[in-house]
Amino acid sequence: MDINLIITSFPKLIIASFTTIKLLSVSLLIGLFIGVLFALLRINNNIILGKIAYGYSYVFRGTPLLVQIFIIYYGFGQVELIRESIFWSVLKEPYWCAVIAFALNTGAYTSEILRSAFQTIKPGLIEAGKSLGVNSKIIFYKIQIPIAIRQSLPAYGNEIILMLKGTSLASTVTLMDLTGVAKYIISTTFKPIEVFIIAGSIYLFFTFIIHNIIKVLEKKYSF
């Protein structure tokens, strides 16, 4: 055990963890938006839109996140059309490539979570609303959405934690997030255990916080 290394690398890893948090929150925000959009496409009655949404979630859930990042980061830069378009100013940054990949990935999982939450709402509740003469827009906003939020909270909490772990892949496209800096310290000092303990504890600390926030929200929305 090299206590000195632990003390000197701790501040570096803390600073790096801000990158991780930034990546996580931005991609979760965009991912939630994508997830809601595709979940709505899945539950509406249009078969073609439903198929497209299913295809999207199937492809993104069936392939590793690493492949998705590499396609966006290394693959898209090769296409002339993209390089000359306005998207290039975004796609040439590894940070945005990682965010896009994470957002699309978590969007696929989120759409699946929200879809199953909407589908487990008992039809009786919607029928009760209808028979009370509530119009369908209010049924959707005041009955379906609050129940769906409650139903999907535990699964969405897991998804946030999976995404926190997923952000470690940003280090493969040259971003210096928590894992990236940890790997750099490991490969320069060859002391993996010490670095693993600190970086691992920081990740566990984040997991712990997320877990507790979700728990509080679950209690707040429970009925």
Place this chain on the structure above:
Amino acid sequence: MELLAFGNTGWGDELFIATLMTVAVSITAMVIGFIFALIFTPLKLSKYKFLNYIANFYTTIIRGVPELLVIYLFFFGGSGAIMYVASIFGYNEYIEINAFLTGAFSIGIISGAYSTEVFRGALQSIDKGQFEASNVLGFNKIIRFYKIILPQMLRLSIPNLSNVWQITLKDTSLISVTGLVEIMRQSYIAAGSTRDPLFFYTFAAILYLLLTFLSMKFINRMEVKYNRGF
């Protein structure tokens, strides 16, 4: 298309072998995970608090820390740890462990944590009556476990184990950082030497999709088979 030709002109045969390598690593990791799960599940359900702590420590750490970090730990730390153990026994040469074993072991530890949770859930959902009935019939503990509890536990855990398998299969893509030539690494090499990353990474994605699709088909068939009579 000529990029995928077999032989020296294309990358078809290399990618085919790499796909087999991915399958081999995934299966090995899954088996290692099973062994870990079969060790830690009883600890998790034991009446001794201390054993519970050990099992919870394992599953919490592994499920809370990124896979990549675990792989780096074993990749950089694995041979050091083994050399340290060997030096106690008086062997001081440099030992290099093979990338396949490091990869399969680190992914196996990760999938073991998930399998432990799956087995625990399955064991807890087995009807109490089954335990009591086997006690009444006078089975001893070992026979009770192997002949009555284990078959039911496995049946109940098939749907969740299929999730673990999907996670494991996708996690093997991370082993590419250690240099083991599986789908991801081979695509990286091919993309580097042909300067066509879009094609090769998309092809890698298709290979992974194919693997998950085929394994889902296989697991669904197994589920039907083991749910006969329920």
